Amino acid sequence: MAGLMMAPRMTLAKQAEAKDRIDALMARMTIEEKAGQLNLMNDPFRWRPEGVNPGDRLDSDQAQTAADIKAGRIGALFNGVGAATTRLVQDMAVRESRLGIPLLFAADIVHGLRTTFPVPLGESASWDLELAERTARAAAVEGGASGVHQTYAPMVDVARDQRWGRVVEGAGEDVLLNNLFAAARTKGFQGDDLTHWSSLLACPKHFAAYGAAESGMDYNSTDMSEVMLRSVYLPPFKAALDAGALSVMSAFNDLNGVPTSGNKWLLTDILHGEWGFAGFVVSDYTSEAELVAHGFAADGRDAARIALMAGVDMSMKSGLYLRHIPDLVASGEVPMARVDQAVRRVLMTKAALGLFDDPYRGSDVAVERRVVGSRDHLDLAREAGRKSIVMLKNEGGLLPLPKSGQRIALIGPFGADAADVFGPWSIFKDTDLAVSLEQGLRQALRDPNALTVVKGSDVEAPLPGGIEAAVAAANEADVVLLAIGESSVMSAESKSRVSIDIPAPQLALAEAVAATGKPVVVLLRNGRGMELSGAVAGADSILVTWFLGSETGHAIADVLFGDHEPTGRLPVSFPFRSGQSPFYYAHKATGRPSQPTDQEFTSKFREVPHAALYPFGHGLTYAPIDWSETRLSSQTMAWNGQIEASVTLTNGGDRDVTEVVQLYIRDRVASLTQPVRLLKAFRRVTVPAGKSVEVTMPLTFADVQFMGPDHTMIAEPGLFDVWLSASAQTGQAAQFTLLR
Structure with a gap:
C-alpha cells in the first residue's frame, strides 16, 4: 500500500559497530549481569504521569528496583511512562551501574496512550490499512515522548471463536485481514527510523495459536494440525516480522501438548531457523513460570531452563532467569552459548533502537506536553472512530437522523457514560479527554435540549424504576437511541463468555422500549461478534460502535446524523446464536454440506442455518x-x-x-x-x-x-x-x- 514504510534495518557499518561494542561489553559481563539483561520487571518509578522526581523518597519497591538496576540485575522495565522521570531512571543504569548498559522501557500501548483510538478489532472494521498505520504512528509518538521504547503490540492472533475475550485486541477471523493489519500497525509503531524518539519497537503477540483456545476460554489449550497452524495462525506473525518487527511475545497456551513458552520448534526452529528472525522473544507475563502449572516443568528452576533453551530470551516479571541462570550454567544444564545468544539479541535490539547513543530519548517534558493528547491526535481518533462504525441494518432508511425537528431519547447504560468509552488495554488513557455519547450528540444537535437521557439499566443488573423511566422517555420521543452492549470488563483478557449475547437486564430494557412502537436505533458497544436477538435484532437500525476511544461521542454523532457515511465492514461474523461458536466464514463444506433449504442430514444446527446473521465483510451505506x-x-x-x-x-x-x-x-x-x-x-x-x-x-x-x-x-x-x-x-x- 502506498505510504506504508518499513523501519529500516541498521546499515552494515552500524551493525559492525554495534557488534564490536556488544562483543566488548559481553567480554566484561559476569553471568549475573548477563542474566540481568534478560530480566524484565515492572516499572515502579513511572507508574503515574508525574513520576518520581529527584529528591523524592523512594518506597521499598522502588528502592529495591533501583538497587537491582545499579547492580546490573535488570535489563528492562515495563508499563511505566513519563518524560520527567525517564532520565532519573535511566541514570541508574547508565551512570550508576558497572557497565552502563541502558534500560529498555516497554509498555502495553495497544491502541493509544493518553489519546485512545478504537480498540484494534473496531479499527479493523475500517478495512483501512493507511488509517491503522496512522493511529499506530500517533500512539508511538505519544509513547515515545513519554519515555517508552517498545510496545507490546500489535496482537495478531486470528480469532474465530467470539467467546474468547481477547478477540477485541486483534483484527478478527480472517487471515488476510490479520496479515495486512499486522504489517500496517508494525510499520506505524516503528516509523521510518527506529532510533528516533517517536518510534516504538513493535512486539507482535502471542506466538502462537493463542486465538484458537479450546471453547474460547482464555489461557486454554490449543490442538490443531500443522497445516492449520501454518495456513491460519502463523502468517500474521510472519507479516509483522517482514514489516520489520524485532521482538515477539510468546503465548500462554499450550499447542499440541507443548506450552508455547517452552516450545523450541516454534520459538527457535520456525522463528529463527525458517524465518531468519534476528530480534528477541519476550515471555508474556510470567508465562515461563507457568510451565510448572502446565505440568511441563517440575519447578521454577526447571521452567527457566526449558523456556531459555526453547528460545525465550527475556523473562517478564517472574524473575526466574535472574534467579536460576547462573546456577543452570554452572551445572552445565544451560550452555553459556545459549545465554550469550539471548543477551546478544537483546543488546543488538537496544543498539537498533539507538539506546547506546541516546539512552535518554523520550525524556523531554516539553515535547511530551506538546504531542500527548494533541488536537491532531484527537482529530485522528475521531476519524478512526467514525470509520470503524458498521451499520448492520437500516430499515426504512431511518438513518441518518436530522439534527433538528425530532425529540430523541438516549436510553441505556452507555448513553451518558464517559468512563467506559476507551475499551480494554487503555491503561494510560486520559479520562479528561473522554467524549461521551451524550456529549457528542448534544454538541451535534441544533437544540441540545431535544435529547433526553435515561440510563434504564446497568450493564449487567437492573435499576429500580429504570425500565419505567426509559419507557416514559421513549413515549415522549420521536426516535429512541438504545446504547447497549458490553462493558470493557466483559471483553478483554480473561473475559471469555459462555454466551455472547446482550446481558439480560439490557434485553429486558430493549423489549420494553420496543413495545412503545417508537423507531429504535441500537448503538451497540462490543468487543466481539455478538448474538443479537429479540428487540435488539428487531430494531429498525443497528450500528456496531465497538469501543471507539477518546472521541467516541463525536465519532458516533458524525455517522448518526449523516455528516459522514458509515463505511465500516465486519471483521468478524455475528452468529445467529452463541451455540454456533466458533463460527467463521472460511469453514469447510464437509461431506454433507449445509443447504439453503431445511434439509435433514446436512451440516447444520436444528435451530439456525449454518450461516451468520451478519456475515464477515457485511456493512451498509446510506x-x-x-x-x-x-x-x-x-x-x-x-x-x-x-x-x-x-x-x-x-x-x-x-x-x-x-x-x-x-x-x-x-x-x-x-x-x-x-x-x-x-x-x-x-x-x-x-x-x-x-x-x-x-x-x-x-x-x-x-x-x-x-x-x-x-x-x-x-x-x-x-x-x-x-x-x-x-x-x-x-x-x-x-x-x-x-x-x-
Whole structure:
C-alpha cells in the first residue's frame, strides 16, 4: 500500500559497530549481569504521569528496583511512562551501574496512550490499512515522548471463536485481514527510523495459536494440525516480522501438548531457523513460570531452563532467569552459548533502537506536553472512530437522523457514560479527554435540549424504576437511541463468555422500549461478534460502535446524523446464536454440506442455518448499491498466469458512498479440503450518487495456492469459484479453470 514504510534495518557499518561494542561489553559481563539483561520487571518509578522526581523518597519497591538496576540485575522495565522521570531512571543504569548498559522501557500501548483510538478489532472494521498505520504512528509518538521504547503490540492472533475475550485486541477471523493489519500497525509503531524518539519497537503477540483456545476460554489449550497452524495462525506473525518487527511475545497456551513458552520448534526452529528472525522473544507475563502449572516443568528452576533453551530470551516479571541462570550454567544444564545468544539479541535490539547513543530519548517534558493528547491526535481518533462504525441494518432508511425537528431519547447504560468509552488495554488513557455519547450528540444537535437521557439499566443488573423511566422517555420521543452492549470488563483478557449475547437486564430494557412502537436505533458497544436477538435484532437500525476511544461521542454523532457515511465492514461474523461458536466464514463444506433449504442430514444446527446473521465483510451505506454479477476476463488461468475479475456497482441514492469490494475464491477440488470461501483481496471504492463504477481486480497465481500436505504452498489445476461481493455470504460466483 502506498505510504506504508518499513523501519529500516541498521546499515552494515552500524551493525559492525554495534557488534564490536556488544562483543566488548559481553567480554566484561559476569553471568549475573548477563542474566540481568534478560530480566524484565515492572516499572515502579513511572507508574503515574508525574513520576518520581529527584529528591523524592523512594518506597521499598522502588528502592529495591533501583538497587537491582545499579547492580546490573535488570535489563528492562515495563508499563511505566513519563518524560520527567525517564532520565532519573535511566541514570541508574547508565551512570550508576558497572557497565552502563541502558534500560529498555516497554509498555502495553495497544491502541493509544493518553489519546485512545478504537480498540484494534473496531479499527479493523475500517478495512483501512493507511488509517491503522496512522493511529499506530500517533500512539508511538505519544509513547515515545513519554519515555517508552517498545510496545507490546500489535496482537495478531486470528480469532474465530467470539467467546474468547481477547478477540477485541486483534483484527478478527480472517487471515488476510490479520496479515495486512499486522504489517500496517508494525510499520506505524516503528516509523521510518527506529532510533528516533517517536518510534516504538513493535512486539507482535502471542506466538502462537493463542486465538484458537479450546471453547474460547482464555489461557486454554490449543490442538490443531500443522497445516492449520501454518495456513491460519502463523502468517500474521510472519507479516509483522517482514514489516520489520524485532521482538515477539510468546503465548500462554499450550499447542499440541507443548506450552508455547517452552516450545523450541516454534520459538527457535520456525522463528529463527525458517524465518531468519534476528530480534528477541519476550515471555508474556510470567508465562515461563507457568510451565510448572502446565505440568511441563517440575519447578521454577526447571521452567527457566526449558523456556531459555526453547528460545525465550527475556523473562517478564517472574524473575526466574535472574534467579536460576547462573546456577543452570554452572551445572552445565544451560550452555553459556545459549545465554550469550539471548543477551546478544537483546543488546543488538537496544543498539537498533539507538539506546547506546541516546539512552535518554523520550525524556523531554516539553515535547511530551506538546504531542500527548494533541488536537491532531484527537482529530485522528475521531476519524478512526467514525470509520470503524458498521451499520448492520437500516430499515426504512431511518438513518441518518436530522439534527433538528425530532425529540430523541438516549436510553441505556452507555448513553451518558464517559468512563467506559476507551475499551480494554487503555491503561494510560486520559479520562479528561473522554467524549461521551451524550456529549457528542448534544454538541451535534441544533437544540441540545431535544435529547433526553435515561440510563434504564446497568450493564449487567437492573435499576429500580429504570425500565419505567426509559419507557416514559421513549413515549415522549420521536426516535429512541438504545446504547447497549458490553462493558470493557466483559471483553478483554480473561473475559471469555459462555454466551455472547446482550446481558439480560439490557434485553429486558430493549423489549420494553420496543413495545412503545417508537423507531429504535441500537448503538451497540462490543468487543466481539455478538448474538443479537429479540428487540435488539428487531430494531429498525443497528450500528456496531465497538469501543471507539477518546472521541467516541463525536465519532458516533458524525455517522448518526449523516455528516459522514458509515463505511465500516465486519471483521468478524455475528452468529445467529452463541451455540454456533466458533463460527467463521472460511469453514469447510464437509461431506454433507449445509443447504439453503431445511434439509435433514446436512451440516447444520436444528435451530439456525449454518450461516451468520451478519456475515464477515457485511456493512451498509446510506445509499442503495446494486451489484452486478462477477465477470472474468477469461474462463481459464494459465499456470503462473493471472486473470481479472470485474463487477459494476450502481449507486441508487442521492449521496456519494464508499463500498468495500471483496474478492473471494473457492478451490472446488484439491488434495486437501479447502474453505467454502477465502478472502484474497479487497478495495475501498467511492460510488458517486446516481452513478455506476466498474471495479476490476487481478486474480493471480499466488491467490490460488494453498498450504499443501508437505507444508509448502502449492497450486493444483482445476475449477475455481470467484466472487466480487459485499460480504462473505453474498454474490453469485463466476468460475474459471486453472490449467497446468
